[in-house]
Amino acid sequence: MKRFTVLIAATLLITVTSTFTGPRFINPFNLDDMALQIIFSIRLPRIIVSILMGSALGASGAILQGILRNPLADPYILGISSGSALLASAGLIFGITVIGLFTIPALSFMGALLTGLTIGVMGYRRGGILPERLLLAGIGLGFLFSAILMLFMSISPNEGLRRAILWIFGDLSMADWSLIPYGFICITAGFMLSLWRSKGLNALILGDEIAYSLGFSPFKERLMLFISASLMTASSVSLGGIVGFIGLLIPHIVRTYVGSDSRILIPLSALTGGTLLCIADTIGKTIMSPMEIPSGIITAIIGAPYFLYLLQKREIMGM
Numbered sequence: 001m002k003r004f005t006v007l008i009a010a011t012l013l014i015t016v017t018s019t020f021t022g023p024r025f026i027n028p029f030n031l032d033d034m035a036l037q038i039i040f041s042i043r044l045p046r047i048i049v050s051i052l053m054g055s056a057l058g059a060s061g062a063i064l065q066g067i068l069r070n071p072l073a074d075p076y077i078l079g080i081s082s083g084s085a086l087l088a089s090a091g092l093i094f095g096i097t098v099i100g101l102f103t104i105p106a107l108s109f110m111g112a113l114l115t116g117l118t119i120g121v122m123g124y125r126r127g128g129i130l131p132e133r134l135l136l137a138g139i140g141l142g143f144l145f146s147a148i149l150m151l152f153m154s155i156s157p158n159e160g161l162r163r164a165i166l167w168i169f170g171d172l173s174m175a176d177w178s179l180i181p182y183g184f185i186c187i188t189a190g191f192m193l194s195l196w197r198s199k200g201l202n203a204l205i206l207g208d209e210i211a212y213s214l215g216f217s218p219f220k221e222r223l224m225l226f227i228s229a230s231l232m233t234a235s236s237v238s239l240g241g242i243v244g245f246i247g248l249l250i251p252h253i254v255r256t257y258v259g260s261d262s263r264i265l266i267p268l269s270a271l272t273g274g275t276l277l278c279i280a281d282t283i284g285k286t287i288m289s290p291m292e293i294p295s296g297i298i299t300a301i302i303g304a305p306y307f308l309y310l311l312q313k314r315e316i317m318g319m
Contacts, residue, residue, distance in 0.1 A: 003258060007271040011051070014275055018047050018282040023289040049175040049183070049239050050281045050295065051274035054246055056187045056232035058273020059266050061247030062254070063194055063229040066201045066262060067222050068131040074247035075233035078135065079142030083115025084108045084237040086145040086152075089164040093156040104167075105179055105238040109186075112234030115141060120226055128208075128219040129226070170243035170296025172281050183239045190231035191270060197224045198262040205260060243280075243296040245303030246273045252307070276302075 019039060020026045026035045057075060064073040075081055088108035090096070097103050119141060123134035149168075153161055166173075194201075200221035203211035208218040236243075250273045251265065258264050280298035287293065 003268060004271070007268065007275065011271060011275045011278070014278050014282075015047055015051070018278055019043055021282055022285055045177050045180060046172050046175040046281065047278060048180055049172055050277045052180070052183050052187055053172075053236040053240050053243060053274075054277030055270035055274035056190070056236035057243060057246040057277075058250040058254075058269035058271075059191055059194060060229040060232045060236075061249075061273075062251040062262065062265050062269040063201065063225050064247070065251055066205050067225050067229075068135055069205060070131070070135060071252070072248065073135065075229065075236075076242065076244055076247065077142070078119060078138030079140075079145065080112050080115050080119070080138070080230055080233045081237050081242050082142040082145035082149070083118075084112035084234060085168055085242055086149050087111030088167060088238070088241075089149055090152055092164040092167060093152050093161055101176065101178060105182075108238035109234045112237055113230065115145070116226070116230030116234065120223070120230075129222045131222075134226070166294055167241040168296075169294035170241045170299070171292075171294045172240040173285075173292060175240060179239060183235050186235035187232050190228045190235070191266075193228040193231075194225060194266050195263070197221055197228070198266060201225055201262040201266075202260075205262075241294070241296065243277060243299055245299045245307070246277060249303040249307050250276065 020028050022038075022043060024038070026038065031039075061074045064075065064078060065071060085108075087110060088104050091104050091107045096107070099106060119134060119137045120129065122137035123129045123131075125133055153164060156164075163171075200211070200216045203214050203216045204218060204221055204225075211218050211221065233247075251269050254265055254268045254272055258268055277295060277299065280302065281295045284293040284295050284298045
């Protein structure tokens, strides 16, 4: 409980700091109409989107590392983000605007869900979902979708190419209030599903035979948890593009402090992931103002050295 309290307090502090920090610093004790417009129209939607995305990716990483029993598993290694990126970038590059502002998020969400469904079908064999098949199917589809995406980008002559590149690296500058309710509902649904099946995830981590002996069906648990992670990943990518390393790094950091009990690991990974992405977005929009660095680049710069440090200094899930 103490750890939750500390993390919630840290998240609130970072949120408040990010609200007043940006290309233009806003004095919280001297708010005029322009400052209020900037805060409520631009910064708050962006902060909320970053917290939602980071929370979804942190929780998804903890789930996927558990169901696959692989310390390198995350939403992007499984190819879910590649399917999302393919459809969303195609929409940006070719100027698809069927449903206006919701076109790109809808395409992204559809791509992630279809990819997740395809991976799930390909991972099914002999009456169960096999972790090795899930991982290999995700890697294979990820390479295929990335190649098609590079093809689209190489033949694109228009401004949509730049928007697609920024989106692929996690550009939160297009965050909008209208997208938040849908992202919040889907991410919350996936998160609650993962908490509901957290005991099953603990059993899966011990092995399928032990899970059977404890009264859990590995097929059912793995399917429900995979649906949960896919839903959260799809929602995250649809809100602001691809942000790497959070799903891979955050569960490892949290695990070193609280252990591997999924009932604690998943919510703490969500809180920590949301906080980290909020920090990364704040750095990206201020460090080279008026230029912005996509959040995905910042998380990779922060995350890669720390992950290598953890790998060197600690055992990561037995490695």
